[in-house]
Amino acid sequence: MNGRECDVLVIGLGPGGGSAAAAAAAAGLRVLAIDRKREIGVPVQCAEFIPLPLSRHAMAPGVLAQRISGMTSVLPSGTAVDTPFSGLMVDRAAFDRALAGSAEAAGAVVEAATSLVGLDDDAGAARLRGPAGESVLHYRVLIAADGPHSTVARLLGLAPLQTVNTRQYTVPLLQPFADTDIWLSPDYPGGYAWLFPKGDRANLGLGMDPRASADMKTPIDRLHRQLVAEGRTGADILARTGGAIPVGGLRDVLVSGRVLFVGDAAGLTHPVTGAGISAAVASGEAAAAAAHAWIGGDPAALAVYAEDMTDQFGESLQRAVVRRAELARLRSTGAVAEDAPHRRSWIAFDEYYRPALTA
Ligand SMILES: Cc1cc2nc3c(=O)[nH]c(=O)nc-3n(C[C@H](O)[C@H](O)[C@H](O)COP(=O)(O)OP(=O)(O)OC[C@H]3O[C@@H](n4cnc5c(N)ncnc54)[C@H](O)[C@@H]3O)c2cc1C
Known part of the structure; x- marks a missing residue:
């Protein structure tokens, strides 16, 4: 790093930013990657579920927790349908730390407890606030990996993404198993509830559209009590968390000036499942490659990044947006309590992949 200049400034060190910083530094670029968190992850x-293709990122010590082989989807009638579903449960903090560590090992400068607070993209200048105060940093490309409520987007005057809210408890798991359980119900409008096993504990959570209901505590507590009564989980709540998940599909603007959006900040999270780690890593690596090509003299590289992301993820995201909208339209009718619309709105069922009923 030459004083307060770099080739690539990465904002955010989740999976998107960590993988972008690692790939950009490995390509020989001067990288500064910051996160406002005091401790990465x-x-x-x-x-904490990742699909199998990401297992190369689960090799660092302390990352891998257990394997997952199936999914049980429980419909409103109580019918439970088992489907194959392969992946890994990870320690997400260790996962993010390992990516940031790879970035540092490749030569990136990584700064925690540092926030982006101002941006002049025409000048390629970012104002950062860290433990030593504020400073201005000049960049050639900025990778916005700053999550669902992207500060970069706000500073550029771009519209906020549509999101759902989540609430999650980590609870003791009394009967360890290798499947994830999913509950589809009108009680969770615009979302679903999940139980992801992780050895002797599990992540029990739910996502819901805040416009449909702000009360997430009542339904998650009810489900938790049910699992305790069934002898599947303990009554203790070992940890509580939550957060926003983008559900509106791709951001309209994936590239603005010399800013590239990746991961949740780009709206790449799946609007039905809420899964976003895989797309964050893929887009982070693609953004780094685009930055490298652009700095190397390819004037089209940034625009090509936006086209690639749209080609790779656009159709699947759009299908999920349409399925969510179809289910939302039924909310005011009794049909939302039937199984059929939920089969059509959940990725485990063939109906989900069939063409739309309406134009
Ligand atoms: C409850 C819940 C459960 C989920 N479960 C799964 C799952 O099992 N599997 C899955 O694939 N996906 C899951 N997701 C989604 C997944 O977590 C995200 O898609 C993923 O984290 C996106 O990665 P990212 O790097 O784009 O953003 P993030 O992981 O959100 O990282 C953004 C980073 O930017 C930093 N930041 C923000 N603003 C600034 C700023 N101004 N300056 C500096 N730093 C800043 C933040 O501190 C943060 O570390 C879940 C989400 C939630 C909320």
């Missing part, structure tokens, strides 16, 4: 706001 903490607090965890995640059910």
Whole structure:
């Protein structure tokens, strides 16, 4: 790093920012990556499931918790349907720390407890606030990996993303198992409830559209009591978390000036499942490659990044947006208590992948 200049400034060190910083530094760029958290990855706001293709990022000590092989989807009638579902449960804080560690090992400068507070993208200048006070940093490309409520987007005057809220308890797991349980119900409008096992504990959570209901405590407590009564989990709540999940699909603007949006900040999170780690890592690595090509003299590289993300994720995200909207339209009718619309709105069922009923 030459004084307060860098090639690539990465805002946020979740999976998107960590992978972007690691890939950009490995490509030989001068990288500064910051996160406002005092400790990278903490607090965890995640059910901690990653799909198998990300297992290369679960090799660092302390990251891998257990394997997952199936999913049980429980419909409003109580019918439970088992489907294969392969992946890994990880310690998400260790996962994020390992990515940031890879970035540092590749030569990136990583600063925790440092926030982006101002931006002049025309001048390529960012105002950062860290433990030593405020400073201005000049960059050539900025990668916005700053999550669902992106500060970068706000500073650029871009619209906020539509999100759902979540609430999650970590509870003792009395009968360890290797499947994830999903509950689909009109009690969780615009979302669903989940139980992800992690050895002798589990992440029990739910997501809901805040416009439909602000009370998430009553339904999660009810589900927790049910699981305690069934002897599946203990009554203790070992940890509480939550957070926002983007559900509106891709951000309209993925590239603005020399700013590239990745991960949740780009709206890449799946609007039905809420899964976003995989897309965050993929987009982070793609953004780093685009930054490298652009700095290397390819004037189209940043625009190509936006096209690539749209090609790769646009259709699947759009299908999920449409399925959420279809279910939301039924909310005012009795049909939302039936199984059929939930089968159509959940990824485990064939109906989800069929063409839309309406134009
Ligand atoms: C309860 C819950 C459960 C989830 N479970 C799963 C799951 O099991 N599997 C899955 O794939 N996905 C899950 N997700 C979604 C997943 O966590 C996100 O998609 C993923 O974290 C996106 O990564 P990211 O790097 O884009 O953003 P984030 O992980 O949100 O990282 C953004 C980072 O930017 C930092 N930041 C923000 N503003 C600033 C600023 N101004 N200056 C400096 N730093 C800043 C933040 O501190 C944060 O560390 C879940 C989400 C929630 C809320």
